[in-house]
Amino acid sequence: MAFSIFFFLTWLIISIFAVMRKRLSLVENTFVFLIIFIVSINFSWIISDELKLITITKEKLPYTAYLLHRSIIIPVLLLIQLNISVARDSFGWKAIIILSAVLLLTVANYLMTALNIAAYTNWNLGFDAIYFFLLNLVALLAYSIIERASEKVVNHT
Amino acid sequence: MMLWESFDKNEIYVLVMLIIVYAAFFIFPKRIPRQIALLFLVWGFAIATFFDFTIGGGLMDFYKVNDSDKYELIDLLTYFLFAPFGYFFVYFYHCFKINQKKVIFYILGWTLFGLLMERVSRFMEVIHYENGYSMKYSVAVFLVVQTMTALYYEWIVRQQNKNRG
DSSP: OHHHHHHHHHHHHHHHHHHSOOSSOHHHHHHHHHHHHHHHHHHHHIIIIISOSEEEOOSHHHHHHHHHIIIIIHHHHHHHHHHHHTTOOOHHHHHHHHHHHHHHHHHHHHHHHHTTSEEESSOOHHHHHHHHHHHHHHHHHHHHHHHHHHHHHHHHO | OBSOSSOSHHHHHHHHHHHHHHHHHHHSOOOSOHHHHHHHHHHHHHHHHHHHHHTSSTTTOOEEESSOSSOBHHHHHHHHHHHHHHHHHHHHHHHTTOOTTTHHHHHHHHHHHHHHHHHHHHHTTSEEEOTTOOHHHHHHHHHHHHHHHHHHHHHHHHHHHHHHO
């Protein structure tokens, strides 16, 4: 059940990203994806295997659901957030989109606990929300870095 | 995170290799756009991280990097070692003007180079195989990763050419 639900969510998130109007270029989208992917993989490893703040299931299919969440759902959902939030320059718009992404990711983590993929020992959803908020800021920072690198190329030519 | 369990030949190897590959990265003339260079540096790092935390750890745990299963600073430096290889893959792809006829040989060449580097890394005790893993499985990993990298680079170049009109 856990695998089916997370597989569906993965498919849904990828499909939404595939069909949506993208404001970022292919290079920018890939760069931001990879940065979030690296942070997400490292963070999930540190809080589960190093600090033992959460316990991840040892069953193969639910564990695959955890891998899908860590490696695809989190980075692609943040890409969707970024592509929507850069559409308008308003701070309010960006704040609403970022908070919506934080909410959706926190709900996905709640689902992980409800479906026994992860058990929180010294962790809670509040910490998840803070982490996802910071991850949104990392996405914005990554975007500004790759955007600046692109501008420098334009200036040279 | 600890720095390392014991400072011996694997740590020395990683540090020496870091100096060599990053020196090469800065010395070689810049032939590809800055944003693509940056992207493929991150690409190399991401691929190393993904495999280490997916098949090298967790449920599968097919290999151990450096001295222990714990996350050491030297592990992080090992991932940084992979970043310039992502860059050099597309750098030479561009310099040698790799086309449809040459791409298979190019990927096979990098796969052989990857296997050689893996052999050296095992000798220097950077990589330790576990749970029945052997080098033959790495052939599949190298072929998939490098084919994906070549296809992705081609896609980016075509997209950029299309945007330029």
